[in-house]
Amino acid sequence: MLGAPADSFLLLATAAIATHLWFKTHEPASFAPIYLAVLGIPALPTFILSHHVASPVYAVLIAYPSFYALVLLSITLYRLSPFHPLARYPGPTIAKVSKLWTVWMSLDGKLPQYYKKLHEQYGSIVRVGPNEISVGDKDLLPFIIGAQGMPKGPLWEGRITPKKNPGSFNLINTRDLSHHAQLRKTWNRAFADEPLSDYREIWIRNVEVFMGELEKQCAAGGGYGVLDVARSINLFLFDFMGDLAFGADFDVQHSNDKLGLQANMEKALFVPALTMQVPWSAPIFRAFPSLSEAMRDFVAFAAECAKSRASSESRKDLFYYLMSNTEQIPPDAVFPFLVSNSVMAIVAGSDTTASVLCNAIYYLLSNSNDLRRLIAEIEEFFPGTRNSTVTNIDTAKLADMTWLNAVINETLRLQPPVPSSIQRAPASGSGGKMMGPHFIKEGTSVVVSTYVIHRDPRYFSPNPDKFWPTRWLNDKRANNVTALETTAFIPFSLGQANCVGKRLAIFELQYVLVLLFSRYEISFAPEWDQGEWEMGLKDRLVLVKDRLMVEMKVRSYPG
Numbered sequence: 241m242l243g244a245p246a247d248s249f250l251l252l253a254t255a256a257i258a259t260h261l262w263f264k265t266h267e268p269a270s271f272a273p274i275y276l277a278v279l280g281i282p283a284l285p286t287f288i289l290s291h292h293v294a295s296p297v298y299a300v301l302i303a304y305p306s307f308y309a310l311v312l313l314s315i316t317l318y319r320l321s322p323f324h325p326l327a328r329y330p331g332p333t334i335a336k337v338s339k340l341w342t343v344w345m346s347l348d349g350k351l352p353q354y355y356k357k358l359h360e361q362y363g364s365i366v367r368v369g370p371n372e373i374s375v376g377d378k379d380l381l382p383f384i385i386g387a388q389g390m391p392k393g394p395l396w397e398g399r400i401t402p403k404k405n406p407g408s409f410n411l412i413n414t415r416d417l418s419h420h421a422q423l424r425k426t427w428n429r430a431f432a433d434e435p436l437s438d439y440r441e442i443w444i445r446n447v448e449v450f451m452g453e454l455e456k457q458c459a460a461g462g463g464y465g466v467l468d469v470a471r472s473i474n475l476f477l478f479d480f481m482g483d484l485a486f487g488a489d490f491d492v493q494h495s496n497d498k499l500g501l502q503a504n505m506e507k508a509l510f511v512p513a514l515t516m517q518v519p520w521s522a523p524i525f526r527a528f529p530s531l532s533e534a535m536r537d538f539v540a541f542a543a544e545c546a547k548s549r550a551s552s553e554s555r556k557d558l559f560y561y562l563m564s565n566t567e568q569i570p571p572d573a574v575f576p577f578l579v580s581n582s583v584m585a586i587v588a589g590s591d592t593t594a595s596v597l598c599n600a601i602y603y604l605l606s607n608s609n610d611l612r613r614l615i616a617e618i619e620e621f622f623p624g625t626r627n628s629t630v631t632n633i634d635t636a637k638l639a640d641m642t643w644l645n646a647v648i649n650e651t652l653r654l655q656p657p658v659p660s661s662i663q664r665a666p667a668s669g670s671g672g673k674m675m676g677p678h679f680i681k682e683g684t685s686v687v688v689s690t691y692v693i694h695r696d697p698r699y700f701s702p703n704p705d706k707f708w709p710t711r712w713l714n715d716k717r718a719n720n721v722t723a724l725e726t727t728a729f730i731p732f733s734l735g736q737a738n739c740v741g742k743r744l745a746i747f748e749l750q751y752v753l754v755l756l757f758s759r760y761e762i763s764f765a766p767e768w769d770q771g772e773w774e775m776g777l778k779d780r781l782v783l784v785k786d787r788l789m790v791e792m793k794v795r796s797y798p799g
């Protein structure tokens with residue numbers, strides 16, 4: 241007879257620990273070794289056990305579940321042990337054991353709020369996953385996202401749902417620092433002064449459609465329009481980014497998104513927003529094509545637009561500038577590269593700016609004094625927009641509008657559209673990286689939540705949770721501002737991978753706020769519950785928004 245039953249259990253336990261250590265060291269990226277390990281390793285102990293139980297089936301039923309339970313126990317004990325590289329950082333026990341907890345906490349789209357609570361309870365550095373810490377200390381930012389920062393973290397592996405092809409890399413999902421720096425040069429050229437001024441024509445065309453749509457809605461209501469302005473803004477910026485990216489006429493404004501393009505984008509990002517927390521799960525989801533259907537449809541549609549753009553006459557859009565700078569890309573990867581980057585630009589550039597605009601409108605309508613002050617400033621700077629249909633305003637003045645810019649900063653501070661997913665990790669093969677006095681071992685990662693940092697009373701006081709644009713004005717002492725740490729204000733991130741569209745985004749925000757509030761009297765729709773808005777904001781890679789119901793009336797000026 242082969243060994244005693246106790247021997248097979250001892251063998252099972254040893255195999256479980258060895259399996260855990262092997263996975264920990266090698267982190268297999270393909271499924272073959274995983275299948276082999278989870279099915280093959282318990283075979284020997286099962287064989288031995290089969291000599292001590294009534295039938296081999298019983299042996300399988302006992303040994304395999306015991307093996308899996310022992311692997312899980314081994315992982316759990318290690319993650320909670322003092323030998324784990326992140327052992328010294330506090331955090332909830334369940335988060336230290338499994339990242340699935342974060343997936344659970346992300347389901348309702350309120351991860352930033354959860355991280356904030358954790359930081360209030362545990363301090364500046366919190367362990368939010370078995371191998372991840374969240375950092376809320378502004379002095380550590382330079383070592384994470386600043387000039388001495390780290391490459392993008394593993395969450396980017398989990399965001400890529402459709403199977404990768406040679407050209408499907410884009411600026412935002414490129415983790416390797418030197419590869420990213422090369423691509424970034426192309427993008428920096430596409431957002432330099434000359435291209436930005438070339439994009440203006442595209443901008444004005446889309447602003448005109450947006451204003452026309454609003455006018456139509458007001459006219460239909462006899463001068464008053466009651467509408468979901470969040471939807472109008474989402475559609476407008478989606479149209480604009482499609483036009484900017486590759487001259488696509490998405491036409492979602494006129495057609496009220498008949499093809500569901502904008503809606504598909506939100507849908508498409510739901511799964512990646514969860515899988516990015518557990519990158520190993522992305523290949524599993526890829527095995528169910530229906531889960532990435534929305535993204536595939538959108539990419540296919542974008543590829544068609546890109547094809548017709550490539551064969552049309554040249555116009556100076558983002559496609560043009562990206563296409564003019566593809567020297568380092570292998571020729572057969574150029575087209576997929578252009579599609580991937582253009583799609584990414586639409587996702588990165590439309591929802592972010594739309595979210596800030598909607599939040600700014602919401603906060604202004606909730607704070608009538610702040611709104612009155614903005615209208616007065618617009619009247620001072622743009623008297624020509626009175627009673628007019630001007631859409632082409634003098635943008636040189638925008639930077640000098642102190643209150644407008646304070647409103648924008650305050651909105652970006654309170655509701656940053658990328659609130660919880662700036663993640664970095666030491667480069668592969670580096671062994672680790674110093675983050676100030678902390679050593680971050682390779683295999684662990686660091687997340688920076690802009691939502692947490694922007695509401696930290698050490699950096700923004702008084703009333704860090706309150707909309708108070710006054711904090712951004714120059715005269716801090718007269719305004720009783722006790723803390724305003726601009727180095728903790730990072731809505732566009734920092735360093736080499738900061739937002740390349742920052743200047744365009746700020747321009748869009750300034751422009752639309754000036755136009756909207758000079759042209760319209762806007763208030764919350766009477767029947768609508770304002771409390772819905774903040775509750776309805778969900779962090780799902782894009783900031784998903786509910787309705788923002790307003791009443792709009794064309795403004796009439798005396799005289």
Ligand code: HEM
Nearest residue numbers: 411412585588589592593658662731732733737739741745
């Ligand atoms: C208010 C609006 C916007 C905000 C708050 C915002 C915020 C951000 C943030 C925080 C990042 C860095 C993510 C990270 O470090 O992991 C980022 C990256 C990026 N953003 Fe924006 N963004 C905005 C608008 C735009 C626009 C209009 C575009 C135009 C295409 C754009 C394109 C990009 C791109 C391409 C990246 C990747 C940069 C890189 O990896 O080098 N964004 N954005």
